[in-house]
Amino acid sequence: MRNNHLEQISQQTDSPARRRVLGWLVGIINLGVIGGVIAPVLGFISSPARRRHGQGGWIPLLDEQALAPGEVRLVTYRRLVKDGYMMAEHRYSVYLYRKTDGSVLAIDPTCPHLGCRVEYKERKSRYVCPCHGGVFDCDGNLVSGSPPKGLTRLPTRVAEGKIWIQRG
């Protein structure tokens, strides 16, 4: 009885073309709904990846006299930075090296390999990465190991009796 009734309706209204068109419309509606939600969600969650924070500036670190010729010193400093949804005071560190000619090198301790912090070995006058064994000389040049390049040098200047570094 019920099947007959359905067949009657089907004969009156249904055709392969109608079914196909309606099927396509359902697919388009579904895609529209999914795209309409997913696109803004993807845009929202990927927004921090598109924005680069320019948090640079000159930072005074040490008294000019505090660093003897030939000395390498790890200096830790604090900066107020925008960290996601908040302003936060972050600690950073940098190696300061006064060469025998009196000039000062500021070397970022971040290993260019995979981002570990290098340690300065005074006996060998080398920076060594504890993670994957990269070795660098006093000037930060690559000596051996996996890193693709030497350590990053930060711009320095001596002014107002202090050693300054510039963060990029």
Added chain:
Amino acid sequence: MAQMVHRPVRTHTGEPVDKHLAAPEAETRRGRLQLLRDWIEERTGIFGFIKHHLDEPMPPGVGWWQTLGNLLLTLLLIQFVTGFALAMFYAPTPDHAHQSVKHITENVPLGAFIRGLHHWGSSLIMLVVVLHILRVFFWGAYKKPRELTWLVGVAIFQVMMAFAFTGYLLIWDQKAYWATVVGTRIAGTVPLIGDWLLRFLRGGDEVGAYSLTRFYAIHIMLLPVVLVLLTAIHLYLVRRLHIAGPVVPQKGEPQPFYPYQLFRDAVVVLVGIGVLMTCALLFKPALYPVADPAGIEFTPRPEWYFLGLYELLKLMPPKLEVLGTVVIPGLIALGMILLPWLDRSPSRHPAYRKWVIDLGLIVVFLIGTLTLKGILSEPPAPPPHTAQVSSSVQASR
């Protein structure tokens, strides 16, 4: 069960009280239960469904090796339960994450135990999943018609690795922080999109507040949903295609899943959970000092299951780091995905698929050796404290 309920109360002379009434009452109760059961069955078919699966015939020779999947499922459920409990006490912000984990471990009653279950559970899952994969590999159980079951299993393995990686950072201690710095830098070496991927994962240029919220959201929302879906598909396929019996068919009659195989499953679960609980009780998970981007004293070392990759990266020559970070792990993953189509031998017997078995053994040997090397290599002693703290605080903008 019914006999236990139907125990007539007796008088001091030993005669049953209401001997004519007790039995009909129990019968009525049983009848009502049966009615309820029938009512549920008519609407859901749940009892028939359970019975059908409990009665599934197991080929002769199926035994203890086939219990690992069930153990894995139980361990995953424990991770869900303990993770849910931990999330109630955890705060995913750089200011409070470490503090809240410390609070859980030291102050909340049973906190150290629950955290221990979650921590050791992740290690045990990795161990069991590797054994499960090796069993399927050596038994050739990925062959037709079970290619998709294997493929979904490989996807589940990748999701588990993602779980381990994202769960790491949440503790926000030195180990967590540096492992994430290195891990995201590895993602950053992917050609073309590496730089974008690194900033996408970190939520910026550095590991910070957004990294923590991202990893937390992925760990407790995205990955569980993906894992439940994949596990459901995996179990459906296992049941639809039935379990692959021994490589060489054995003589004998098939046995129903219940009670024989289910009993083995229960014994293995008991042993596995016993080991997990013992670890959680005896070995409190470590909590290192709070994450410090300036610290150089801490030597980052990942958990044991990532040590193979960690050691591999040491072997890579300069400028070829992408070989260790992307190419070799990518080739292993691709090999796993394509395995059912690479191994074209119609036989499941190891003797008839020699090159696949040999290659598998070599890969397992190399990963095992690198992992062992990583476990045995002592981290270098911390350097003398030469750091001088400068008081300069600068607003960045």
